[in-house]
Amino acid sequence: MSNPDTILVTGGAGFIGSHTVVELLQAGYAVVALDNFANAKPSVISRICTLAGRDFTFVEGDVRDPGCMAALFRDHPIQTVIHFAGLKAVGESTRVPLTYYQNNVTGTLNLLEAMRGAGCRNLVFSSSATVYGDPAEVPIREDSPLSATNPYGRSKLMIEEICRDLAKSEPGWRIALLRYFNPVGAHPSGLLGEDPQGVPNNLMPYLLQVASGHRPHLEVFGQDYPTPDGTGVRDYLHVVDLALGHLAALKALPRIEGAIPINLGTGRGYSVLEMIQAMEKVMGHPIPWQFGPRRPGDIALCYANPDRAHTMLGWRAERDLMAMCSDGLTWIKSNSSLNSALA
Numbered sequence: 001m002s003n004p005d006t007i008l009v010t011g012g013a014g015f016i017g018s019h020t021v022v023e024l025l026q027a028g029y030a031v032v033a034l035d036n037f038a039n040a041k042p043s044v045i046s047r048i049c050t051l052a053g054r055d056f057t058f059v060e061g062d063v064r065d066p067g068c069m070a071a072l073f074r075d076h077p078i079q080t081v082i083h084f085a086g087l088k089a090v091g092e093s094t095r096v097p098l099t100y101y102q103n104n105v106t107g108t109l110n111l112l113e114a115m116r117g118a119g120c121r122n123l124v125f126s127s128s129a130t131v132y133g134d135p136a137e138v139p140i141r142e143d144s145p146l147s148a149t150n151p152y153g154r155s156k157l158m159i160e161e162i163c164r165d166l167a168k169s170e171p172g173w174r175i176a177l178l179r180y181f182n183p184v185g186a187h188p189s190g191l192l193g194e195d196p197q198g199v200p201n202n203l204m205p206y207l208l209q210v211a212s213g214h215r216p217h218l219e220v221f222g223q224d225y226p227t228p229d230g231t232g233v234r235d236y237l238h239v240v241d242l243a244l245g246h247l248a249a250l251k252a253l254p255r256i257e258g259a260i261p262i263n264l265g266t267g268r269g270y271s272v273l274e275m276i277q278a279m280e281k282v283m284g285h286p287i288p289w290q291f292g293p294r295r296p297g298d299i300a301l302c303y304a305n306p307d308r309a310h311t312m313l314g315w316r317a318e319r320d321l322m323a324m325c326s327d328g329l330t331w332i333k334s335n336s337s338l339n340s341a342l343a
């Protein structure tokens with residue numbers, strides 16, 4: 001690219017953001033990344049540069065700070081924003097809902113105001129399959145009914161509505177509302193991955209900590225769901241595929257008018273027991289687990305109809321469950337001293 005587009009990546013030091021910045025740099029974009037390190041470590045920045053073999057602009061700052069956001073657009077020729085910054089723990093969101101609405105909703109409002117002020121109307125937003133609530137049908141299409149059962153999910157739904165209203169109110173907005181299913185795995189180099197604080201809530205990070213001997217066993221939440229083996233089914237997606245989905249969305253934005261939701265998932269659901277089996281296959285030995293009660297608020301089945309991502313973005317997930325497990329293992333094994341939960 002002779003005159004590369006400049007992309008602002010909020011939450012660029014986070015799990016999905018860091019992988020996306022690597023792919024953007026490798027594809028030749030100029031990147032300005034913002035993060036307040038609420039859920040990331042500064043060491044991620046140099047790792048991104050190492051992997052990409054290139055430098056980028058990093059700003060430590062907060063999307064809730066209007067002055068910081070205005071300065072970003074004043075100082076850099078930003079054409080498009082990829083907005084990852086936000087808090088994402090469902091359980092925590094029920095305990096401190098105002099923190100979640102402040103961070104996710106107010107933060108996004110500030111960002112959108114700054115974008116309007118600067119005449120930048122291209123946005124790729126991190127939404128979530130959680131906006132489908134307990135889906136009536138699987139695979140889930142983008143026109144399925146929307147609902148939310150906790151403040152985190154409601155914050156995503158509110159932001160989607162704000163984006164739809166904004167796009168209706170004035171022409172020129174091109175917004176991809178990317179609804180991620182279950183991002184897992186890590187960069188195959190072992191340099192980037194998910195670093196949950198405290199005891200992991202999600203299956204894959206917990207499973208990885210059991211597989212690597214850092215926790216005694218996995219508890220499988222529920223065995224009587226209406227699924228083939230009675231355990232919950234989800235659409236697990238390799239984080240590198242997800243990062244590439246953002247590049248595909250970026251390229252497709254000129255063809256998008258208004259605010260369009262797009263599922264990013266593989267279209268294939270795996271049960272908790274299938275995930276354990278996959279991890280055992282990669283490890284070459286059994287992983288200790290036991291059944292426990294259902295987790296309150298959990299749904300039985302959740303997997304995407306990914307057709308729109310294919311037709312609109314030309315994107316499909318390519319990495320399989322083995323890659324998700326083995327890349328996750330490489331990450332946890334090479335970073336156990338860095339990892340918040342294991343340090």
Ligand code: NAD
Nearest residue numbers: 011014015016036037038039040062063085086088126128
């Ligand atoms: P993450 O916590 O690793 O990344 C988010 C980043 O945003 C962190 O680095 C954090 O420090 C930063 N951040 C938070 N609040 C900020 C603020 N006010 N100002 C600046 N930076 C701030 O999470 P992730 O898994 O990479 O998720 C990225 C986005 O994708 C989030 O919006 C999340 O809700 C959404 N999402 C994630 C998943 C998932 O399972 N990981 C699923 C669906 C949607």
Ligand code: UDP
Nearest residue numbers: 201202203204206219220221232233272298
């Ligand atoms: N799960 C589990 N044990 C755990 C964590 C999760 O059995 O320690 C199950 C959970 O009940 C669900 C699936 O694994 O069926 C995926 O859970 P996760 O929290 O990763 O994703 P989400 O439910 O938010 O889609």
